[in-house]
Amino acid sequence: MLEELEIRGLGPIRHALLTPAAGMTAITGETGAGKSMLLSAIRLISGGPADAGRISPDAQEAWTQGVFAVGDGEAAAIARDAGIEPEDGELFLSRTVRATGRSRAVANGRGVPRALLDALSGALVTIHGQADQLRIASPARQREFLDAVAGDERELADYHTAFDALAAMDERLERLRNQEATARQQADYLRESIERINRVDPQDGEDDELKARRSRIENAADIIQGVSAAIGALDASQIDTDGETVGAGELITRAAQSLRAIRADGDFPELADRLDSINADLSDVVYSLSRDLDVDGDVADLDEINTRIHELGELTRRWGPTLADVIAWRDKAVFDVEDLDASPEKVAELETERRRLFDAAMDAAVRLSEARAAAAGELAATVTGELSSLAMDGARLDIRVTRRDGHGRTPTWPLDANGVDDIAFLFTPYEGAPQLPMGKSASGGELSRLMLAMELAAASKRTDGDGAPMTFIFDEVDAGVGGKTAVELGRRLARLAGSAQVIVVTHLAQVASWADAQFVVTKEPPDSPDDEPGVVTFVDEVRDEDRVREIARMLSGTESEASLDHARELLDSSRRAAD
Incomplete structure (x- = not known):
């Protein structure tokens, strides 16, 4: 969970400090105010590419830091594997981008590779923005999402164990079949050496x-x-x-x-x-x-x-x-000779064992496939039901789990490292539209709402009891939405916030009113020609009457008594519905 986000020298933001709510946080502001810089900051501490062009005109570098509560979940395990111990259950991830284009990543005060930030953020943050939606279009991401929902950890672990044993046997057989003269000579040398040592029969000491x-x-x-x-x-x-x-x-x-x-x-x-x-x-x-x-x-x-x-x-x-070394060398050589023994009898023995391992891996793959297929039907039905409430009548999600068959392109075919399935998420945006792979059949806004529906369906399955809640960030989720649908969109974001932290960038008051906290991004020109060049962006939390005025601005662009009353009514109704 993101506890704090601090930004310095990034685009028009000279300095900003955000403390998102544990539930739902809304980021609002006029178009062009710089809301996208907040997403850029989070992408930077998530290991995204550095762009020196985004540094403030008067700054030598841009710096951003996120403080995450991690508990004892997956992110903490990744950090400890890298030699970084969370401090009081928190990780401090920061990124500095210099004007030269070079960047530096830091985790809890230690310089780390950018890839580690990417691994940590994968367990902490999920960004659903137009640029990020394309990730779910990859079969690998779709398979990972389905496995997370299916709760098939045991079947997946059993399959990986069986497949690894099969792959190791294939490597051994390949090595035996392709042995050259040098390998055979090595086997002869080992046999002669073993025989000579055994003839002397040394005893340790x-x-x-x-x-x-x-x-x-x-x-x-x-x-x-x-x-x-x-x-x-x-x-x-x-x-x-x-x-x-x-x-x-x-x-x-x-x-x-x-x-x-x-x-x-x-x-x-x-x-x-x-x-x-x-x-x-x-x-x-x-x-x-x-x-x-x-x-x-x-x-x-x-x-x-x-x-x-x-x-x-x-x-x-x-x-x-020493004689102890001689005895140890002989004992190891006995096993090495077996690996170098490419006799027909030895190969036949290993091929028999290989068939057994293949059958075991196939059985494990079928059990995994069955778990995925059951979860796929349930997930698709739940997501399709959510879409109708998000201004997407007639839209539907279908998830195909297809077992491969036929002659293989690899020795293990139809198995691979992930099972025996080809998984495809297929989306139909409206009734009568062609069914196309997800990511190729929806606009940015539709895809954002589809991802919201998917996250809602997966929320109960994705909760990590040993770690802090996941942080979901939604951008453009309200594109093309208004009226009653906007209210339903806000309601569903708030529902997701019941089991996760949700941060939404929105221009709809009906969505922002559901948030537990609201931050406004505003831009102001310099006070005088001698001031810092360019527009300056500020990020401030609004509460009480300040929040009422911001909701009123979002509703009608004014702060008239009528719009203020409407804003209060909207906030009260959202608060009552949430309770």
Whole structure:
């Protein structure tokens, strides 16, 4: 929902600040006052093209900013994917257009690509103006609109999953069928490498263990000599069987006994206990050293170990640097060989799986098609019913959901990324007129009212419970309308505003009277030749009596008592009807 729109230096607007109502907002003013600049500003922050020719004559740049409430809906998700966190549930989207023609897009204070503004605005704003209506003429937009109304998210997700699996299989088969000699050579290399690694059968960390064992064998004499001397010094009984040599352990035992023999007061018992503890640690050291005296292996063992270390080293040099890397490379190569295996048996196996995937995708496409067809009939009937109340008697909308058949132009035909359907919105503007594709059979005003009818029909389906309401902007929706039809048009815009934010640019008092807020665009010439060049446009909200006078001007062009009374009556009747 658009909470605030600020504009600087855009066309005749030097500065304007709008705070649209949460429901319906009317933008009014005399023809040529500059109402179109408001739409231009919104198109700029929606990622539209920049036009330096629209910068105010006395300005170096034009700047516009929209503040949107987004909640936790689609727009917030798009922003977060781009690394932008909404601030208190709001997005600040701005665009600067310089006189050189270059522009800069900013979202919440960060420079962003213009494409991101386009993606964000697609989830925030829908503009229905003469230049924007042509978008709905594209089959892709019509399909998206129908899916939004149909509420077929589950069927659509199931189909996308099935189709993606089918497309991935087709890519794999195509790769196998088109393999060249280099691919076959790569497969042979992988097989030979896998066989060589398996023949050696390396174990993770095995080379480090073998090198440690080799070091012990190669230094066995030094190890035995040093360990024996250490054991002799600590516990001579382990070496000197005659008992003539006394080790450190025995001496410490004697010292502890001597301390315990003292009968005088002192800390002698505690010191004796500490010596016992030291002696226990010495005993553990002696036990560990005695195990090191048993150095396994001889020259034959050493030769065998060196041979194994050499074999493992050959593997790590080619596929390392560690044995863990070698093992991981082999395991991956096993799967790579399968992809490179283009044998007839392998291709036949994949083709069987491909037929299964195609059948699954076709089943999902049919379920999606059925959901679309049901929604299409309901939507077309609802829209046609609305058109008769919008000065379009005899007009009708038909929506065709046609399943493709026949021989394919692609491997997946008749399926594509969006299903098995061709979708067409066909519009008949009056009874007896030819039925033509939407966008080719209606004037700008008729198309705007048709879009209003479509949005009304879709309103209950398009509400995002986790996000802020969508903002709909209508321009030229009142073209060729007057009298009772204008009242009905205003009523329907107000009805849409019950579930969405609606901003309408209008010249009809019967439409503006339904709005919750009204802004007037006025133009004034410069006060003197020394002032800023050109006409200056102002945008102001009108309330109470000021709004009554604006409605009176729209009704009769004057502010006579009769027109003022008529304006009050119109505002009161619209307000009562809305309540």
